[in-house]
Amino acid sequence: MMSINFTVHTVNIDQSIWMISLKNKNKKLMNEVKSTDLLSKSLKSCVKYLMRITQITEASPLTVEGSFTPDLLISKLWLWEELSRVLDRLDIQQVNAVYVLGSWTGSVGMVLAAKHFPADTIINVDSDPNWISMSQEIAQDMGFSDRTQHMIKDANSIDYRQARSPSVVINTSTNDIVGRDWFDNIPPGTVVVLQGRDATITTQSWDSLSEFESDWPMRQILFRGQLPLQDPETKYHRYMIIGQR
Protein backbone atom coordinates (compact mmCIF):
# COMPACT_ATOMS: atom_id res chain seq x y z
CA MET A 1 0.00 0.00 0.00
CA MET A 2 2.72 2.41 0.98
CA SER A 3 4.83 1.71 -2.10
CA ILE A 4 1.79 2.23 -4.34
CA ASN A 5 1.36 5.66 -2.76
CA PHE A 6 4.98 6.40 -3.39
CA THR A 7 4.80 5.39 -7.05
CA VAL A 8 1.76 7.54 -7.65
CA HIS A 9 3.47 10.43 -5.93
CA THR A 10 6.57 10.07 -8.14
CA VAL A 11 4.55 9.96 -11.34
CA ASN A 12 2.55 12.99 -10.30
CA ILE A 13 5.67 14.95 -9.52
CA ASP A 14 7.24 14.09 -12.87
CA GLN A 15 4.14 15.12 -14.76
CA SER A 16 3.57 18.32 -12.84
CA ILE A 17 7.17 19.41 -13.20
CA TRP A 18 6.91 18.80 -16.89
CA MET A 19 3.70 20.78 -17.12
CA ILE A 20 4.92 23.69 -15.04
CA SER A 21 8.17 23.88 -17.03
CA LEU A 22 6.19 23.76 -20.24
CA LYS A 23 3.84 26.45 -19.06
CA ASN A 24 6.73 28.69 -18.14
CA LYS A 25 8.26 27.96 -21.57
CA ASN A 26 11.52 27.46 -19.79
CA LYS A 27 13.23 25.12 -22.26
CA LYS A 28 16.36 24.93 -20.19
CA LEU A 29 14.59 23.79 -17.06
CA MET A 30 12.49 21.42 -19.16
CA ASN A 31 15.60 19.71 -20.51
CA GLU A 32 17.13 19.73 -17.08
CA VAL A 33 14.16 17.94 -15.59
CA LYS A 34 14.05 15.52 -18.52
CA SER A 35 17.70 14.60 -18.29
CA THR A 36 18.14 14.47 -14.55
CA ASP A 37 17.68 11.37 -12.44
CA LEU A 38 17.51 13.66 -9.46
CA LEU A 39 13.80 13.19 -8.88
CA SER A 40 13.81 9.44 -8.75
CA LYS A 41 17.08 9.47 -6.83
CA SER A 42 15.92 11.84 -4.12
CA LEU A 43 12.42 10.37 -3.93
CA LYS A 44 13.66 6.81 -3.78
CA SER A 45 15.97 7.81 -1.01
CA CYS A 46 13.05 9.43 0.80
CA VAL A 47 10.70 6.49 0.50
CA LYS A 48 10.96 5.46 4.11
CA TYR A 49 10.42 9.02 5.29
CA LEU A 50 7.42 9.33 3.01
CA MET A 51 6.09 6.16 4.59
CA ARG A 52 6.72 7.52 8.03
CA ILE A 53 5.00 10.85 7.33
CA THR A 54 1.80 9.26 6.05
CA GLN A 55 1.04 8.79 9.74
CA ILE A 56 1.67 12.43 10.71
CA THR A 57 0.63 14.32 7.59
CA GLU A 58 -2.64 15.57 8.99
CA ALA A 59 -1.08 16.98 12.10
CA SER A 60 1.90 18.44 10.32
CA PRO A 61 1.53 20.59 7.21
CA LEU A 62 5.32 20.77 6.94
CA THR A 63 6.18 17.33 5.63
CA VAL A 64 8.98 15.68 3.72
CA GLU A 65 6.55 15.25 0.88
CA GLY A 66 5.78 18.98 1.06
CA SER A 67 9.42 19.84 0.54
CA PHE A 68 9.47 17.97 -2.80
CA THR A 69 6.51 19.61 -4.50
CA PRO A 70 7.24 20.38 -8.17
CA ASP A 71 7.48 24.14 -7.60
CA LEU A 72 10.06 23.68 -4.85
CA LEU A 73 12.15 21.25 -6.89
CA ILE A 74 12.10 23.63 -9.85
CA SER A 75 13.14 26.46 -7.52
CA LYS A 76 16.14 24.46 -6.32
CA LEU A 77 17.21 23.49 -9.85
CA TRP A 78 16.88 27.14 -10.85
CA LEU A 79 19.07 28.08 -7.88
CA TRP A 80 21.74 25.55 -8.85
CA GLU A 81 21.70 26.68 -12.48
CA GLU A 82 22.01 30.43 -11.81
CA LEU A 83 24.49 30.02 -8.95
CA SER A 84 26.75 27.88 -11.18
CA ARG A 85 26.58 30.57 -13.85
CA VAL A 86 27.48 33.32 -11.36
CA LEU A 87 30.44 31.33 -9.99
CA ASP A 88 31.70 30.80 -13.56
CA ARG A 89 31.54 34.54 -14.13
CA LEU A 90 33.48 35.14 -10.90
CA ASP A 91 35.97 32.47 -12.00
CA ILE A 92 35.33 30.43 -8.84
CA GLN A 93 35.92 26.73 -9.52
CA GLN A 94 35.67 25.42 -5.97
CA VAL A 95 33.75 26.74 -2.98
CA ASN A 96 34.83 26.12 0.62
CA ALA A 97 31.57 26.12 2.54
CA VAL A 98 27.94 26.42 1.51
CA TYR A 99 25.67 27.39 4.40
CA VAL A 100 22.01 26.51 3.81
CA LEU A 101 19.83 28.39 6.30
CA GLY A 102 16.42 27.00 7.25
CA SER A 103 17.47 23.81 5.45
CA TRP A 104 14.24 21.88 6.27
CA THR A 105 14.66 18.36 4.75
CA GLY A 106 17.98 19.32 3.17
CA SER A 107 16.57 19.55 -0.35
CA VAL A 108 18.93 22.36 -1.44
CA GLY A 109 21.92 20.26 -0.37
CA MET A 110 20.45 17.24 -2.14
CA VAL A 111 20.15 19.09 -5.44
CA LEU A 112 23.67 20.53 -5.11
CA ALA A 113 25.11 17.10 -4.26
CA ALA A 114 23.20 15.36 -7.06
CA LYS A 115 24.48 17.98 -9.51
CA HIS A 116 28.09 17.58 -8.26
CA PHE A 117 28.28 21.19 -7.09
CA PRO A 118 31.95 21.94 -6.33
CA ALA A 119 31.82 22.58 -2.58
CA ASP A 120 34.08 21.12 0.12
CA THR A 121 31.22 21.11 2.60
CA ILE A 122 27.51 21.85 2.70
CA ILE A 123 26.28 23.00 6.12
CA ASN A 124 22.55 22.53 6.76
CA VAL A 125 21.28 24.86 9.48
CA ASP A 126 17.82 24.53 10.99
CA SER A 127 16.41 25.44 14.39
CA ASP A 128 14.21 22.33 14.42
CA PRO A 129 16.09 19.20 15.58
CA ASN A 130 13.58 16.90 13.86
CA TRP A 131 14.29 18.34 10.44
CA ILE A 132 18.02 18.25 11.05
CA SER A 133 17.97 14.58 12.01
CA MET A 134 15.83 13.79 8.98
CA SER A 135 18.14 15.67 6.58
CA GLN A 136 21.07 13.89 8.22
CA GLU A 137 19.51 10.49 7.50
CA ILE A 138 18.62 11.45 3.93
CA ALA A 139 22.20 12.64 3.27
CA GLN A 140 23.44 9.33 4.63
CA ASP A 141 21.07 7.34 2.40
CA MET A 142 22.01 9.33 -0.67
CA GLY A 143 25.70 8.87 0.01
CA PHE A 144 26.85 12.44 0.51
CA SER A 145 27.03 12.63 4.30
CA ASP A 146 30.84 12.90 4.15
CA ARG A 147 30.45 16.34 2.51
CA THR A 148 27.50 17.53 4.60
CA GLN A 149 27.32 18.99 8.11
CA HIS A 150 24.20 19.56 10.15
CA MET A 151 23.60 22.25 12.76
CA ILE A 152 20.63 22.65 15.05
CA LYS A 153 20.79 26.40 15.44
CA ASP A 154 18.86 29.62 15.08
CA ALA A 155 20.20 31.05 11.81
CA ASN A 156 20.43 34.44 13.54
CA SER A 157 23.15 33.14 15.83
CA ILE A 158 25.41 31.63 13.14
CA ASP A 159 28.94 33.06 13.25
CA TYR A 160 29.90 31.79 9.76
CA ARG A 161 33.28 30.68 11.09
CA GLN A 162 33.68 28.15 8.23
CA ALA A 163 32.93 30.75 5.54
CA ARG A 164 36.49 31.12 4.27
CA SER A 165 36.42 32.85 0.90
CA PRO A 166 35.08 31.71 -1.51
CA SER A 167 31.97 30.57 0.35
CA VAL A 168 28.25 30.76 -0.28
CA VAL A 169 25.27 31.43 2.00
CA ILE A 170 21.88 30.22 0.72
CA ASN A 171 18.54 31.10 2.27
CA THR A 172 15.41 29.85 0.49
CA SER A 173 13.49 30.19 3.77
CA THR A 174 13.42 34.01 3.89
CA ASN A 175 9.63 33.91 4.29
CA ASP A 176 10.00 31.79 7.42
CA ILE A 177 13.11 32.98 9.29
CA VAL A 178 12.22 35.94 11.50
CA GLY A 179 14.94 38.51 12.27
CA ARG A 180 17.84 39.61 10.08
CA ASP A 181 21.03 38.92 12.04
CA TRP A 182 21.56 35.89 9.79
CA PHE A 183 21.94 38.38 6.92
CA ASP A 184 23.77 41.21 8.70
CA ASN A 185 26.40 38.77 10.06
CA ILE A 186 27.38 37.32 6.65
CA PRO A 187 31.09 38.14 6.08
CA PRO A 188 31.74 40.75 3.36
CA GLY A 189 32.52 39.26 -0.06
CA THR A 190 30.52 36.06 0.55
CA VAL A 191 28.29 35.01 -2.34
CA VAL A 192 24.68 35.12 -1.11
CA VAL A 193 21.68 33.41 -2.73
CA LEU A 194 18.21 34.36 -1.50
CA GLN A 195 14.80 33.12 -2.53
CA GLY A 196 11.45 34.41 -1.32
CA ARG A 197 7.88 34.60 -2.59
CA ASP A 198 4.55 36.39 -2.61
CA ALA A 199 1.07 34.97 -1.92
CA THR A 200 1.86 33.17 1.31
CA ILE A 201 0.51 33.22 4.83
CA THR A 202 3.96 33.15 6.42
CA THR A 203 4.91 36.09 8.64
CA GLN A 204 7.01 37.64 5.87
CA SER A 205 6.08 38.06 2.24
CA TRP A 206 7.07 40.35 -0.62
CA ASP A 207 4.77 41.68 -3.35
CA SER A 208 7.48 42.20 -5.96
CA LEU A 209 11.04 41.29 -6.84
CA SER A 210 12.21 44.89 -6.26
CA GLU A 211 10.60 44.91 -2.81
CA PHE A 212 12.41 41.64 -2.02
CA GLU A 213 15.70 42.95 -3.38
CA SER A 214 15.55 46.21 -1.43
CA ASP A 215 15.26 44.31 1.87
CA TRP A 216 18.57 42.51 1.30
CA PRO A 217 21.19 45.10 0.23
CA MET A 218 24.28 43.58 -1.43
CA ARG A 219 27.56 45.19 -2.43
CA GLN A 220 27.04 43.78 -5.90
CA ILE A 221 23.98 42.12 -7.45
CA LEU A 222 24.98 39.29 -9.81
CA PHE A 223 21.56 37.84 -10.65
CA ARG A 224 17.94 38.84 -10.10
CA GLY A 225 14.87 37.09 -11.43
CA GLN A 226 11.47 35.62 -10.73
CA LEU A 227 9.58 32.48 -11.75
CA PRO A 228 5.80 32.13 -11.93
CA LEU A 229 4.99 28.88 -10.09
CA GLN A 230 2.15 27.03 -8.48
CA ASP A 231 2.18 25.28 -5.13
CA PRO A 232 -0.53 22.79 -4.11
CA GLU A 233 -2.76 25.72 -3.09
CA THR A 234 -2.05 28.79 -5.17
CA LYS A 235 -0.14 30.46 -7.96
CA TYR A 236 2.75 32.60 -6.82
CA HIS A 237 6.04 34.21 -7.85
CA ARG A 238 9.36 32.99 -6.55
CA TYR A 239 12.06 35.65 -6.46
CA MET A 240 15.78 35.00 -6.45
CA ILE A 241 18.71 37.35 -6.00
CA ILE A 242 22.38 36.36 -6.03
CA GLY A 243 24.95 38.88 -4.92
CA GLN A 244 28.09 39.58 -2.97
CA ARG A 245 27.62 40.82 0.56
Ligand SMILES: C[S@@+](CC[C@H](N)C(=O)[O-])C[C@H]1O[C@@H](n2cnc3c(N)ncnc32)[C@H](O)[C@@H]1O
Ligand atom coordinates in the same frame (compact mmCIF):
# COMPACT_ATOMS: atom_id res chain seq x y z
C1 LIG B 1 9.07 25.39 5.89
S1 LIG B 1 10.72 25.56 5.43
C2 LIG B 1 10.50 26.58 4.03
C3 LIG B 1 11.45 26.24 2.97
C4 LIG B 1 11.39 27.04 1.69
N1 LIG B 1 10.08 27.35 1.25
C5 LIG B 1 12.16 26.25 0.66
O1 LIG B 1 11.60 25.75 -0.27
O2 LIG B 1 13.37 26.06 0.83
C6 LIG B 1 11.38 26.70 6.62
C7 LIG B 1 12.44 26.07 7.49
O3 LIG B 1 13.08 27.15 8.21
C8 LIG B 1 13.33 26.69 9.53
N2 LIG B 1 13.50 27.89 10.37
C9 LIG B 1 12.56 28.80 10.74
N3 LIG B 1 13.11 29.77 11.50
C10 LIG B 1 14.44 29.44 11.63
C11 LIG B 1 15.54 30.06 12.28
N4 LIG B 1 15.41 31.19 12.99
N5 LIG B 1 16.75 29.47 12.18
C12 LIG B 1 16.92 28.32 11.47
N6 LIG B 1 15.91 27.70 10.83
C13 LIG B 1 14.69 28.25 10.90
C14 LIG B 1 12.13 25.83 9.87
O4 LIG B 1 12.40 24.95 10.93
C15 LIG B 1 11.89 25.10 8.54
O5 LIG B 1 12.58 23.89 8.48
